[in-house]
Amino acid sequence: ATEEAFAELVCPITFSLPVDPVTAEDGNGDSVRWARPRPPTGIAMPSKRGCEDAEDETAQELRRTKSATNEAMNEFLCPITFLLFSGDKVDAWKLKLKEDEEVAEMRRKAEAGQGWAMCNLGVWYKHGQKGLAKDFAKAFEWYKKSHEAGDAVGTGGLGRCYLLGNGEVTKCPMRANTLMCQAAERGSKLTCYHLGRSYAEGLWGFPKDETMARRYYSMVASALIEDCTAGAKEGAATWLREHPTT
Incomplete structure (x- = not known):
């Protein structure tokens, strides 16, 4: 019954639940999102017992009222909709709305000149997070803007x-090397870790240099900006324990 009710509401083109205002035959243009929080008369709220019966009755009521007026539809949708409709489809829909809002808010802050927000957009584009497609060119663009705005983490990302x-x-x-050293000196733990690893293992064109590796791995603990994972911190600490000074 839940799947049938979901199918009645979901858009056949976008496969998402309605968000924008809709107009019924009576001309009422209320938005589904702003539905009043009470169920229509005669529909029992789901409970631990008899939940399946409540779902069946609710689905039947939806089929009777969906083509009538938005007044009836609005009363039906909230709060029953999100109590009954669950699973992958709804979870994905709600996650997309949440991520879209987060990206929009981050763009507003970035466009207002916040360097850390520019850096976050760079990270999201680089890794394809928050619903954004992976785009290294856009990641580079946002890292560059973040660096120019004076954000140390953005400088490290650009490096x-x-x-x-x-x-x-x-x-x-x-x-x-120039950019990453700047970021490390300004307190980016993550950049300190990357530099330490680069020198410790001779990666990415860096010479293998235990002294330089020790210097940057040691800076991970004292750097002020918490921009790296616990695993990176532990990796630096482990290397230092295994390579004591003589």
Whole structure:
């Protein structure tokens, strides 16, 4: 019954539940999102017992009222809709709405000049997070703006773009080293970790240098910006324990 009721509401084109205002035959243009929080007369709220019966009655009531007026539809949808409709479809729909709002808010802050917000957009585009498609060019653009706005984490991200190269960005180890050293000195734990690992293992064109590795791995603990994972912190600490000074 739940799947049938969901099918009655879901848009056949976008496969999402309604959000924008809709107009019924009576001309009422109330939005589904603003539905009044009470069920229509005669429909029992789901309970631990008899939940399946309540779902069946609710689905039947929906089929009777869906083509009538928005007045009846509005009373039906909230709060019963989100109590009855659950599962992958609704979860994905709600997650998409949440992520769209987060991205829009982050863009507003970035456009207002917040360097950390620019950096976050760079991270999301780089990894394809928050519903955004992976786009290294856009990630590079936002990291660059973040760096220019004075954000240390953005500076480190820009340095890693030059370090790894991808798409339209050509590898430039010298530029990468300059930017990453700046970010590390300004307190980015993550950049300290990457530099330590680069020197410890001789990665990405860096020479294998235990002294430099120790320097940057040691800075992970004291750096002020908490932008790296617990795993990275533990990795740095483990290397330092295994390579004591002589």
